[in-house]
Amino acid sequence: MKTKIFASLLLATLTCSGFSTAYLIPAVAKTPAATTANRVYAKANPAVVMIRGNKGWGSGFIISPDGYVITNAHVVKGQPAVVTLLMADGKTEIPADLVGFGKDGLDLALLKINRRGRKxxxxxxxxxxxxxxxxxxxxxxxxxxxxxxxxxxxxxxxLRDGGKYIQHSAPINPGNSGGPLLNDSGEVIGVNTGGFGRATGNVGLNYAIGVNLLRQFVIDARQGKSSPVATIRD
Structure with a gap:
């Protein structure tokens, strides 16, 4: 009851003082979707890196505390054995060794950051x-x-080719290659690889390599079963 009386007095005071109540715009609460997106970005972004090379740049992401990094093979194909990573803070540059490429045309590559003892x-x-x-x-x-x-x-x-590849509508452009495609939990469901309509702007037809191919590639690469050279077609 006291709350209602206070609200009525406040409204009357504002009106009499010449302050129009039309300007009292209520605060808009964030939607569940926006809150989820905020959480996904905050969780995943610190692990996403930019990869510099002598032919431009691409994206990648760190999958282990000791510094293993996933990207697309086409991002690091033809690059030196050691590439430069720019961390998410936009300032820290770190070298990373090329570990191996996907076999049979799989557009994936594994890198290893040169920083012992750092998590x-x-x-x-x-x-x-x-x-x-x-x-x-x-x-x-x-x-x-x-x-x-x-x-x-x-x-x-x-889902294409039995779920091996993901078609999605999150806009990506040249330079996104090798970056993560994430779910609501901030987990990687795919590795962004390419899209259609890039000459005229992204049209929502984008592709990522699915997590099952990614998971098997990481297992193989860490066991020395990856290719020493890129097997993708030019």
């Missing part, structure tokens, strides 16, 4: 594969180095 932020592969209609989030460095840490959202639009 790095990581993003984990999802335990379950993506489903059509799931939310999808991308982080990377599209178009220019100035756009590092760009975060975009969309949905999983389709």
């Amino acid at each position: 790095f932020p990581t993003v984990a592969p999802a335990k379950t594969a993506a489903r059509v209609g799931d939310n999808a989030y991308a982080i990377g460095t599209p178009l220019d180095e100035a756009f590092q840490n760009t975060f975009t959202t969309g949905i999983v639009s389709a």
